Amino acid sequence: MTLFPFRVRRAALLADWPWRGGAGKGCGITRRLAIAGITGHINGLKPKQLRDLERLAQKKMRPEDIIGREVARALAEISTELNRRVGLLIHRSGRIETVIVGDYDRITIPALAGVGAAGGRLRGLRCVHTVLGRAAAVSEEDIMDLACLRLDLMASLTIREGLPDLLHTVHLIPRQIDGRDWTTLPPVHPANVQQSCLSLIEALEEEFVRERPVLDVDQGKDRAILVSVTTGSRSEAEESLAELVELARSAGVEVLGQVLQRRKQMHPRFILGRGKLVEIMLMSLRMGANLLLFDQELSPSQIRSVTDHTDLRVIDRTQLILDIFASRARSREGKLQVEMAQLKYMLPKLTTRDDALSRLTGGIGARGPGETRLEIDRRRINDRIARLSKELKGVGNQRYHRRSRRRKRDVPVISLVGYTNAGKSTLLNTLTKSDIQAEDLLFATLDPTSRRLRFPQDMEVIITDTVGFIRHLPADLLKAFESTLEELLEADLLLHVIDVSNPAWPRQVEVVESLLTKLELDTIPCLKVFNKLDLVDPEDYGQLPSNEEGVVVSALRAETLTPLLTRAWTMLRESVDRRE
Template identity: 80%
Template sequence: MATVTGNTGGLKPKQLKDLERLAQKKGTPDEILGRETARSLASISTALNRRIGLLIHRSGQIESVIIGDYDRIVIPALSTIRTSGGRLRGLRCVHTVLGPSTPINEEDIMDLACLRLDLMSSLTLRDGLPDLLHTVHLIPKQIDGKDWASLAPVHPAHQQLSCLELIEALEEEFVRERPTRQVDMGKDRAILISVTTGNRSQAEDSMDELVELARSAGVEVLGQVIQRRKSIHPRFILGRGKLVEIVLMSLRLGANLLLFDQELSPSQIRSVTNHTDLRVIDRTQLILDIFAHRARSREGKLQIEMAQLKYMLPKLTTRDDALSRLTGGIGARGPGETRLEIDKRRINDRIARLGKELKSVGAQRYHRRNRRRKRDVPVISLVGYTNAGKSTLLNTLTKSDIQAEDLLFATLDPTSRRLRFPEDMEVIITDTVGFIRNLPSELLKAFESTLEELFEADLLLHVVDVSNPLWPQQVDVVEKLLAELELDTIPCLKVFNKIDQLPADEVQKFSHLQDGVGISAIDASTLDILLLRVEQELRLIVGKELQTSWETKHEEERKEE
C-alpha cells in the first residue's frame, strides 16, 4: 500500500486526504506519468506551495508520495524495496518544480545514481497545471563525460516513448557491459575506497594491503578508488561527486559492496548506505570478519566474538519503526525500553559473559605457563607482520603441520611446539597472531590473554618478509606495537625470511647483518645459522639471569649481616 511521507507538518486533514487519494492512482507501464495523475499532482503542489514527489513502480503503481519544501524533496530510505545485483531499482521518481528553478539539478542526478532509480523526472507547472516533463536516466557508458542522458521535454498528454521499453533496453545494455551474474550468487564483489589527507603513495601502499585483506576474506576486487582531500567529509567521508562516480562504477561492474580503507563512524556508514543502497564496511570490520572465519580454538572464537560485539555496539541502529515498539506492560507502565535499548543491553550482557569465560580460559593458560616455568624450559615466541612466514618457520623447525598459507592472518590461534638444539638444549617455540598497520584496538584488547604468551618469552624472533618492498615500514609497525604492548624490553632477534626470492647481491647483504639472520623458512638448510644464533642468545640470557639472581642473593645476605 502506498505511503505518504516527508514534511507533513502544518497540513490540514483535507490536504492529507487529497495526498492519500493521489497515492491510490495508477498509471500504465508505458507512461512516465499518467495525465490524470499529473493534473492531480500539479494541483496539490500548487495549493501547498511545496514540491511533491512520487515513487512509481514499473507497473505504474505509486509506491510512495513524498512531501517536500518549496525547493526540494528528500527521498526516504528505500530498504524495503528490493534490488537485485547491479540492476536498476525498478522505481522511478517524478517530482514537481515550483517557480523558475532548474528542472533537473545536481541533487536529482545524485539521487538517480545513488539510489539506482529507473528514471528521474521533474514536472514543471504553469498556472497550476502540468507543463513539461523533464527526464534523465543512467547509461552504461559515459557520453561527453556524463553517466546519464536526458530525454526531450514532453507534455504528459503527448508522451510517445514507451517508458517500460526504455528501461528494459537500458537494463539489457547494463547486462551486456557486465555479462556475469556472480552478484546474485552470493559472491562479494567490492570496490575498494581510500580517502586520505596525506601522502598519496602511503595511501597506495595501504590500498595494496587492503587488496590482500580482501583476497584473504574471499572478496573479489572489481575496482579501486583513492581520493585526496584537504579534509575528510564529516558525512560521506568522500566528496558527493566522487560518491556518485563510485555508485555508477558499481552499477557498471556489478559490485554489491563498498570497502573503505579508513574506519568509518556510525553516522558515516548510515549516510553512505542510505545514499548508495550498497553494503558498506570498513577495514576494521573486514579484519574482524577474517578473524571470525579463521579462529579455531574456543579461546579464539570467544575473543573474536567479543571484539565484534564491541565494534558493533556503537554502530547499532535501525532503519524501520522498531524504535516505536515499546515493551511496557503490567508492572512496567510508561515508555518502557525501545527495541534498540534492548539490543544494546543484550550485547552488553553478552560481552560481560564472554569476559568471564575468557578469564577462565586465561587462568588455564596461566597454569600451563606455570608448569613450563617450573621445568625451566626457555620460551621463544615468533612475532612479526602478518604473512611474514612465522607458521612456515615453525613447521620447518619442529617438523610440524600447522596451517600455513599465503594469506593475511592465516593463523590466529597460538601454537606451541618443543624444539631440541644439537647441544641438548630444549626450548618451547610459540607462534602467535601476526600484526598489521592500524590493527583494530578492539582486537588488541580481545587478544590480551593470547598476547600474554609473549610476556613469558625469553626471546622474541621477529620474522620479516624481505621479499616485500615495504618490509622496513612493516618492521616499524611491529616494533611500535611491541612497544605499545610493553614487550620491547624482551630480547629480540630479527629473522629476515624469504631471502630465496631476492637477487644474489641482496642475499649477501642480509647474511652479514649483526642484528639479524637471513633465512628461507621453506629451506631447512638455511636454518643452521639461525639455530646457532638463537642458542647463543639464550645462553647469554640465561647467564644474565643467573648473574642477576646471584647479585640479588648476595645483596640480601649482605643486608642480613
Template identity: 45%
Template sequence: MLTEKTIEALEKVILVGCQLPTDDDRQLEYSLDELASLTKTANGRVLTSVIQKRNSIHSATYIGKGKVEEILALEQELEPDVIIFNDELSPSQLRNLSNTFEARVIDRTQLILDIFASRARSREGKLQVELAQLQYLLPRLVGKGVSLSRLGGGIGTRGPGETKLETDRRHIHRRIDEIKAQLTSIVQHRERYRERRKHNQTYQIALVGYTNAGKSTLFNRLTEADSFEENQLFATLDPMTRKCILPSGFTALLTDTVGFIQDLPTSLIAAFRSTLEEAKEADLILHVVDSSNPDYFNHEQTVYKLLEELKADQIPVLTVYNKRDELHHEFVPSSKSASLLISAFNSKDQETLKQKIQLMMKESMEEYSVCLPNSEGKLLALLKSTSVLTELTYQEDKDCYKCTGYIQPSLSLTQQLKNYMQ
C-alpha cells in the same frame, strides 16, 4: 585454481581510499594492496578501487560529495555486493554512507574482524573475536525510526515503549559482560600455565611478525608441528606452543602468535592482549619479516610499535628475513638487532637459524665445565636437554664424562653441577 563458478560465488567489492597530505602515493598504494589482500582472504573479488585526495577526511561521508556521486554511478554499472572503505568509519559516516548506497558498506576494521571471526578455532579465540565485534558494533547500532519501535510487556523483556534498538544495546552490554567473565577465567588458566613453565625454567621463544610473513611455516619446520599455514592474511589466530630441539639437544618451547597488521583495530589489540602476552613472557623473540614484500620496512616498524605497546621491547630479538628465494629487488636489511636471511622451506637455512638461536641463547647463560661420574646418567641426560652442551667426552683414566657448555643461572641444576666443577 579458481573456476568460473568459484569466481561467480565470490562477493563483488569496490574499494575506497582517501589520500591525505601526510600520505605519499607509494604508501597509499601499499595500503590499498593490503586491503585487496584482506578482501581476497574474506572471499571477496575486487572490481575496482576509488581514491580521493583530500586535505582532511569529510566528517559526514569520509569522501567528498562529488566522489560519493562517482561511486553511485559505479554502483549502477558494476553492481557490487560490498563497498569497503580503507579506514575506520565513524558511526555517523557509516550511517550516512549506508543510507546512500545500495551495496553493503563496511570499513577496514569490520573486514579484519570478519576475517578473524572465520579463522578463530579455539574457545578463547572465538570469544575474543566476538568481544571485539560487539565493542565495534555497539556505537554503530542504527535505529530505523518508528519501524523498530515495539511496545513490550513480557517479564524481563522490553519495557513499555522501549525500542528494538535499546533492547539490542542492552543485550550487547549483557553479552559483553558474559564474555569478559569467561575470558577472565581463560586468561587466569593461561597465566597459571605460563607460571608453571617459568617454574620449570623452560627457555621460551616467541615467533612474532606481520601477518603472512611465514611464521606458521617456520614454526612447523622448527617444531615438526601441524599449525595451519596458507598464503593468506591471518592464517593463524590461535597461539600454539611446541617443543623445539636445537642442534646441541637443548629443548626450548616455541610459540606461534597471531600476525600483526597496520591500523589493527584497538579493540582487537585489547582482545588479543592475553594471546600476545606470550611474546612478553619469552626469553627470545624471533621477529619474522617477509623480505619479498615491497613494504617490508613499514611492516617491521608496525611490529616494533606493537611490541613496545606490549612492553616486550626489552627482550632480545633475532630478526628473521624470510622468503629469500623471492627477495624483493629493493630489499636491504634494516634491523637494528641481530638478523638472518633465510627461506623457511630450506633445510640448511632451518639449521643455520637453530645454530643462531643457540648462539644468542648462550649470551644470557653461564658457561660450565664439569666431570660427571659414570653413575650420574640421569644428570647427564638432564644436561643434554636443559643446557647447551658444547663438549661431551669420556675420560677413561678418571672414569667420568667431561661436559662443557652453557646453562641458565636460575636453574636448580646449576647448583647440582657445582659439586662436580673442575
C-alpha cells in the same frame, strides 16, 4: 450535533494511522502522521489534504508512461495547494509505491529496503517530482539520487498556474558522453510523451549488461569496490590499499575495482566527496558490485550517510579484519576473543530505527513509555560482553597455570612475532617438522600454537607461534587478544619474522616494533629473521640486511636455518643467564 460525525471519522482516521512520539515543546509530544504509501513532511496537513494524498497513492498508470496525464494533473494540483514539492516513486508496472511530501525546494527519498537492484540491474522504480518557482528542473541532488539509488529514471515536473507544464527526464547511460554518466531527454508535456518508458528502461539494462565485464558469477560471493580516502601521501595510501586487497582476498571477497581520493580534509558525512560517491555508484552498476569496502575506519554517522545514498552494503577495514578473525578462529578462546571484539565494535554503531512506537516496550505499571529497542539491544550486548569477559578471565587463568608449570620445569620459551603473512607458521613447521596450517593469506592462522624444539646443542625449548600484526589493528581486537599476547611476556627470546620480499617491509617492521613497545615487550631480546629469501630476485641480494641486523632465511628451505639456530641458541643462553 453536526460536528459529532466528523469527530468520529477523524478519531477513526487517527486510530488507523500510527504516529511518532518524541520530545516536544509545550505539550511534550509532537505527533507526525504516517499513512501507508505516504512519507515525508506531512506535519500540519489538513484531513482533506491527507485524503487527497492517499487517493494519489492509489492511482495507477500504464507502464509505457513516465507519468500519466491524470496523475500529472493531480500531482500538480496537490503540490500547488501544499506549496511543497511532492514526488512519486513509481514501479515499472505503473503502480505508485510511495508518495513523498517535501519542502518548497526539495524532497527526501526514503530508504528503499524493500526493493532490490541485484546483479547490476536498475532498481525497478522511477521518481517523478514537482518543481516550484524558478528552481532548476534537474538539480545535483536529483543526479545523486538517480545514481546512488539506481533509479530507472528521474523526472521533474514543472508547474504553470497550478497545472502540469513540462516533464524533464534524466536517466543513466552505460558509457560516458561528454564526461557524464547520464543524459537528459528533451522536455515535453506529460500528455505528449511519445517514447515508451518501459522499452527505454529495458534497452538501458541490456546495454549495462553488455558493457559489464564478464564475471565468474558466484551467488554466495561478495564483489567489492575498494575505496581509500587520504589526507596524506599518495604512496602510503596506495600501499595501504594494496594491503586491503590482500585482506579482501583473505576474506574471500572478489575485488572488482579500486578508488583512491586525496583530499585536504575528510568529508564529515561521506568521508569522500559527493561527486566521487556518485562516480563509485555508477562504477558499481557497470561492474555488478554489491559491496563498498573502505580502507579507513568509518564513524557510525558516516556509515549511515553512505548507506542512506546507496543500496550497497558498506563496511570498513576494521569490520573486514574482524570478519576474517571470526571465520578463522578455531579454539574456544579465539572464538570468545573475536566475539567480544565484534560486540565492542558494534555497540557504538547501534542507531534508532524509523519505526515509531514499535521501538517502545513496557508493561502495565511501568513508569514512563518503557524501554526502547535500542536500549534493549545495548543492554543485551553489554551483558554478553560482561559474560565473555568472565569466560576469558577463566581461560586466562588456565593459561597462567600452564605457564607456571613451564617455569617450574625451566624450559626456555621462544615466541614468533611479526607482520601477518610474514611466514611465522611456515617457519614453525620447518623447525619442528609440524603440519600447522600455513597459507599465503593474511591472518591464515589465529590461534597460538606451541611446539617443542631441540637445538643441536642438546637444549630443548618451547617455540610458540602467535597471531600476526597489521597496521591499524583494531584496538578492541588487540584488547580482546590480551590473554593470548600475555604468552609473549614469558618469552626468553622473540624471533621477529620479516617478509623481506615485500617492498614495504621496513614500514611493516616499524608497525610491529611500535606494537611490541605498546605491549611492553620491547625489553625482551629480539632476533630479526628476514624470511622469504627464495622470493627475492638474485640481483637484489646486495640490498638484503647485513648479518648484524639479523638472519636471512627461507622458511621453506631447512638448510638456510642453521645460522638462525646458532644465533638463537647464543641469544637464548645469554637471556637465561641474565635471568639466573
